[in-house]
Amino acid sequence: MGGLILGSAIGSFISRQQTITQTITRTVTVTKTPAQLVKTRKFKAAWIYVGPIGDYGWTYEHDQGRKVVERVLGPKGLNVISETSYRESVPEDRVSKVIEDFISQDYDIIFTTSFGYMDATNEAAKRHPDRIFAHCSGYKRLAPNIATYFAEAYLAYYLNGIMAGAITKTNKIGYVAAHLIPEVIRHINAFTIGVREVNPKAEVYVVRIGAWYNPPKAREAAEALIAQGVDVLAFTEDSPTVLQVAEAYQNKGI
Structure with a gap:
Protein backbone atom coordinates (compact mmCIF):
# COMPACT_ATOMS: atom_id res chain seq x y z
CA MET A 1 0.00 0.00 0.00
CA GLY A 2 2.85 2.40 0.85
CA GLY A 3 4.37 1.80 -2.62
CA LEU A 4 1.09 2.63 -4.33
CA ILE A 5 0.71 5.87 -2.41
CA LEU A 6 4.31 6.86 -3.10
CA GLY A 7 3.93 6.02 -6.80
CA SER A 8 0.78 8.13 -7.06
CA ALA A 9 2.46 11.09 -5.41
CA ILE A 10 5.46 10.96 -7.76
CA GLY A 11 3.20 10.61 -10.79
CA SER A 12 1.14 13.60 -9.71
CA PHE A 13 4.25 15.72 -9.18
CA ILE A 14 5.67 14.91 -12.64
CA SER A 15 2.30 15.55 -14.26
CA ARG A 16 2.08 19.00 -12.74
CA GLN A 17 5.64 19.89 -13.67
CA GLN A 18 5.26 18.89 -17.31
CA THR A 19 1.62 20.00 -17.59
CA ILE A 20 0.79 16.70 -19.32
CA THR A 21 -2.64 15.19 -18.84
CA GLN A 22 -2.67 11.41 -18.69
CA THR A 23 -5.60 9.01 -18.67
CA ILE A 24 -4.97 5.60 -17.12
CA THR A 25 -7.38 2.76 -17.82
CA ARG A 26 -7.22 -0.35 -15.66
CA THR A 27 -9.03 -3.65 -15.99
CA VAL A 28 -9.59 -5.26 -12.62
CA THR A 29 -10.34 -8.99 -12.47
CA VAL A 30 -12.15 -10.02 -9.32
CA THR A 31 -11.36 -13.59 -8.27
CA LYS A 32 -13.00 -15.64 -5.57
CA THR A 33 -11.08 -16.65 -2.49
CA PRO A 34 -10.90 -20.36 -1.59
CA ALA A 35 -13.47 -19.74 1.14
CA GLN A 36 -15.86 -18.20 -1.38
CA LEU A 37 -15.32 -21.10 -3.77
CA VAL A 38 -16.19 -23.54 -1.01
CA LYS A 39 -19.47 -21.71 -0.47
CA PHE A 150 0.19 -44.03 2.77
CA ALA A 151 0.91 -44.07 6.49
CA GLU A 152 4.43 -44.79 7.75
CA ALA A 153 3.25 -48.14 9.09
CA TYR A 154 6.72 -49.68 8.85
CA LEU A 155 7.61 -47.80 12.05
CA ALA A 156 4.98 -49.75 13.97
CA TYR A 157 6.17 -53.00 12.39
CA TYR A 158 9.72 -52.24 13.53
CA LEU A 159 8.50 -51.83 17.11
CA ASN A 160 6.43 -55.00 16.82
CA GLY A 161 9.57 -56.78 15.67
CA ILE A 162 11.45 -55.66 18.76
CA MET A 163 8.70 -57.11 20.95
CA ALA A 164 8.55 -60.33 18.94
CA GLY A 165 12.31 -60.82 19.16
CA ALA A 166 12.23 -60.24 22.91
CA ILE A 167 9.47 -62.72 23.75
CA THR A 168 10.10 -65.65 21.39
CA LYS A 169 11.34 -68.80 23.08
CA THR A 170 11.88 -70.90 19.97
CA ASN A 171 13.62 -68.14 17.98
CA LYS A 172 11.11 -68.85 15.22
CA ILE A 173 8.75 -66.04 14.27
CA GLY A 174 6.06 -66.26 11.61
CA TYR A 175 4.75 -63.61 9.24
CA VAL A 176 1.55 -64.02 7.19
CA ALA A 177 1.73 -61.75 4.13
CA ALA A 178 -1.11 -60.97 1.75
CA HIS A 179 1.11 -60.15 -1.25
CA LEU A 180 4.85 -59.60 -1.69
CA ILE A 181 4.49 -56.06 -3.00
CA PRO A 182 6.57 -53.01 -1.96
CA GLU A 183 4.42 -51.96 1.00
CA VAL A 184 4.32 -55.47 2.47
CA ILE A 185 8.02 -56.13 1.87
CA ARG A 186 8.71 -52.83 3.64
CA HIS A 187 6.69 -54.07 6.63
CA ILE A 188 8.45 -57.45 6.67
CA ASN A 189 11.89 -55.84 6.48
CA ALA A 190 11.12 -53.34 9.25
CA PHE A 191 9.70 -56.12 11.42
CA THR A 192 12.75 -58.34 10.83
CA ILE A 193 15.16 -55.49 11.61
CA GLY A 194 13.29 -54.97 14.89
CA VAL A 195 13.50 -58.68 15.71
CA ARG A 196 17.25 -58.79 15.12
CA GLU A 197 17.89 -55.63 17.11
CA VAL A 198 17.17 -57.62 20.25
CA ASN A 199 17.59 -61.21 19.10
CA PRO A 200 20.15 -61.83 16.34
CA LYS A 201 19.53 -65.59 16.49
CA ALA A 202 15.82 -65.36 15.68
CA GLU A 203 14.53 -66.20 12.22
CA VAL A 204 11.42 -64.84 10.50
CA TYR A 205 9.41 -67.25 8.33
CA VAL A 206 7.12 -65.67 5.73
CA VAL A 207 4.05 -67.25 4.13
CA ARG A 208 2.25 -65.44 1.30
CA ILE A 209 -1.49 -66.14 1.00
CA GLY A 210 -2.10 -64.24 -2.27
CA ALA A 211 -5.10 -62.24 -1.07
CA TRP A 212 -5.81 -59.21 1.07
CA TYR A 213 -8.89 -60.76 2.62
CA ASN A 214 -9.14 -64.52 2.78
CA PRO A 215 -9.67 -65.75 6.36
CA PRO A 216 -9.43 -69.48 5.52
CA LYS A 217 -6.05 -69.01 3.81
CA ALA A 218 -4.82 -66.78 6.63
CA ARG A 219 -5.81 -69.45 9.15
CA GLU A 220 -4.10 -72.17 7.13
CA ALA A 221 -0.90 -70.11 6.89
CA ALA A 222 -0.86 -69.28 10.60
CA GLU A 223 -1.42 -72.90 11.63
CA ALA A 224 1.28 -74.10 9.22
CA LEU A 225 3.76 -71.68 10.77
CA ILE A 226 2.86 -72.83 14.27
CA ALA A 227 3.42 -76.43 13.16
CA GLN A 228 6.99 -75.43 12.21
CA GLY A 229 7.69 -74.28 15.77
CA VAL A 230 6.81 -70.61 15.39
CA ASP A 231 5.68 -69.11 18.71
CA VAL A 232 5.11 -65.47 17.65
CA LEU A 233 3.01 -64.37 14.67
CA ALA A 234 2.78 -61.13 12.70
CA PHE A 235 0.83 -60.33 9.55
CA THR A 236 -0.07 -57.90 6.81
CA GLU A 237 -3.53 -58.94 5.64
CA ASP A 238 -6.95 -57.48 6.23
CA SER A 239 -8.68 -59.86 8.64
CA PRO A 240 -8.22 -60.56 12.36
CA THR A 241 -7.72 -64.27 11.59
CA VAL A 242 -4.03 -64.50 12.55
CA LEU A 243 -4.79 -62.89 15.90
CA GLN A 244 -7.67 -65.30 16.44
CA VAL A 245 -5.46 -68.30 15.67
CA ALA A 246 -2.77 -67.06 18.04
CA GLU A 247 -5.33 -66.50 20.79
CA ALA A 248 -6.85 -69.95 20.31
CA TYR A 249 -3.46 -71.66 20.59
CA GLN A 250 -2.54 -69.55 23.59
CA ASN A 251 -5.77 -70.56 25.34
CA LYS A 252 -4.82 -74.19 24.70
CA GLY A 253 -1.50 -73.56 26.41
CA ILE A 254 0.48 -74.11 23.22
Missing part, protein backbone atom coordinates in the same frame (compact mmCIF):
# COMPACT_ATOMS: atom_id res chain seq x y z
CA THR A 40 -20.40 -21.94 -4.12
CA ARG A 41 -19.19 -25.49 -4.85
CA LYS A 42 -19.70 -28.70 -2.94
CA PHE A 43 -18.01 -31.98 -3.76
CA LYS A 44 -19.05 -35.62 -3.88
CA ALA A 45 -16.43 -38.12 -2.68
CA ALA A 46 -16.34 -41.89 -3.22
CA TRP A 47 -14.22 -44.69 -1.78
CA ILE A 48 -13.48 -48.02 -3.46
CA TYR A 49 -12.50 -50.88 -1.15
CA VAL A 50 -10.77 -54.18 -1.86
CA GLY A 51 -12.43 -55.96 1.07
CA PRO A 52 -15.62 -55.81 3.15
CA ILE A 53 -16.11 -52.91 5.54
CA GLY A 54 -16.59 -55.43 8.34
CA ASP A 55 -13.10 -56.92 8.08
CA TYR A 56 -11.94 -55.07 11.23
CA GLY A 57 -8.76 -54.30 9.34
CA TRP A 58 -7.71 -52.28 6.31
CA THR A 59 -11.11 -51.64 4.77
CA TYR A 60 -12.82 -51.10 8.12
CA GLU A 61 -10.33 -48.36 9.03
CA HIS A 62 -10.64 -46.71 5.63
CA ASP A 63 -14.39 -46.59 6.06
CA GLN A 64 -13.97 -45.06 9.50
CA GLY A 65 -11.99 -42.33 7.75
CA ARG A 66 -14.80 -41.85 5.25
CA LYS A 67 -17.23 -41.39 8.13
CA VAL A 68 -14.97 -38.75 9.68
CA VAL A 69 -14.89 -36.89 6.36
CA GLU A 70 -18.68 -37.07 6.22
CA ARG A 71 -19.02 -35.78 9.77
CA VAL A 72 -16.43 -33.00 9.60
CA LEU A 73 -16.78 -31.85 5.98
CA GLY A 74 -20.34 -32.91 5.24
CA PRO A 75 -23.62 -30.96 5.45
CA LYS A 76 -23.59 -31.05 9.26
CA GLY A 77 -19.97 -29.90 9.39
CA LEU A 78 -18.11 -27.47 7.14
CA ASN A 79 -20.48 -28.34 4.29
CA VAL A 80 -17.71 -28.86 1.74
CA ILE A 81 -18.68 -32.43 0.88
CA SER A 82 -22.30 -32.85 -0.14
CA GLU A 83 -22.23 -36.64 -0.26
CA THR A 84 -19.96 -39.65 0.30
CA SER A 85 -20.35 -43.18 -0.97
CA TYR A 86 -18.37 -46.41 -1.15
CA ARG A 87 -18.19 -49.75 -2.93
CA GLU A 88 -16.75 -52.70 -1.02
CA SER A 89 -15.10 -55.99 -2.06
CA VAL A 90 -14.14 -54.75 -5.52
CA PRO A 91 -11.74 -57.10 -7.38
CA GLU A 92 -8.80 -55.47 -9.13
CA ASP A 93 -10.10 -56.38 -12.57
CA ARG A 94 -13.42 -54.64 -11.82
CA VAL A 95 -12.16 -51.37 -10.39
CA SER A 96 -12.17 -49.50 -13.74
CA LYS A 97 -15.89 -50.11 -14.13
CA VAL A 98 -16.60 -49.01 -10.57
CA ILE A 99 -14.61 -45.81 -11.11
CA GLU A 100 -16.60 -45.06 -14.25
CA ASP A 101 -19.84 -45.76 -12.39
CA PHE A 102 -18.96 -43.16 -9.78
CA ILE A 103 -17.93 -40.64 -12.43
CA SER A 104 -21.24 -41.15 -14.24
CA GLN A 105 -22.91 -40.20 -10.94
CA ASP A 106 -20.91 -36.94 -10.87
CA TYR A 107 -18.50 -37.82 -8.08
CA ASP A 108 -15.62 -35.34 -7.96
CA ILE A 109 -13.09 -37.12 -5.73
CA ILE A 110 -12.43 -40.86 -5.83
CA PHE A 111 -10.26 -42.75 -3.34
CA THR A 112 -8.97 -46.12 -4.56
CA THR A 113 -7.67 -47.87 -1.51
CA SER A 114 -5.62 -50.87 -2.66
CA PHE A 115 -2.22 -51.30 -4.32
CA GLY A 116 -3.71 -53.37 -7.15
CA TYR A 117 -5.91 -50.45 -8.21
CA MET A 118 -2.87 -48.38 -9.21
CA ASP A 119 -2.88 -48.73 -13.01
CA ALA A 120 -6.65 -48.44 -13.36
CA THR A 121 -6.65 -45.31 -11.22
CA ASN A 122 -3.93 -43.65 -13.29
CA GLU A 123 -5.73 -44.46 -16.53
CA ALA A 124 -8.97 -43.03 -15.15
CA ALA A 125 -7.15 -39.88 -14.05
CA LYS A 126 -5.86 -39.37 -17.60
CA ARG A 127 -9.34 -39.91 -19.05
CA HIS A 128 -11.00 -37.54 -16.58
CA PRO A 129 -8.75 -34.51 -15.93
CA ASP A 130 -11.65 -32.69 -14.25
CA ARG A 131 -11.80 -35.23 -11.39
CA ILE A 132 -9.46 -35.83 -8.46
CA PHE A 133 -8.11 -39.29 -7.66
CA ALA A 134 -6.28 -40.46 -4.53
CA HIS A 135 -4.62 -43.88 -4.60
CA CYS A 136 -3.41 -45.61 -1.47
CA SER A 137 0.01 -47.31 -1.34
CA GLY A 138 0.89 -46.88 -5.02
CA TYR A 139 3.94 -45.21 -6.52
CA LYS A 140 2.62 -44.01 -9.90
CA ARG A 141 1.29 -40.50 -10.48
CA LEU A 142 0.89 -40.27 -14.26
CA ALA A 143 -1.50 -37.32 -14.30
CA PRO A 144 -1.61 -34.00 -12.42
CA ASN A 145 -4.98 -34.87 -10.87
CA ILE A 146 -3.84 -38.00 -9.01
CA ALA A 147 -2.27 -38.18 -5.56
CA THR A 148 -0.84 -41.11 -3.62
CA TYR A 149 -0.90 -41.56 0.13
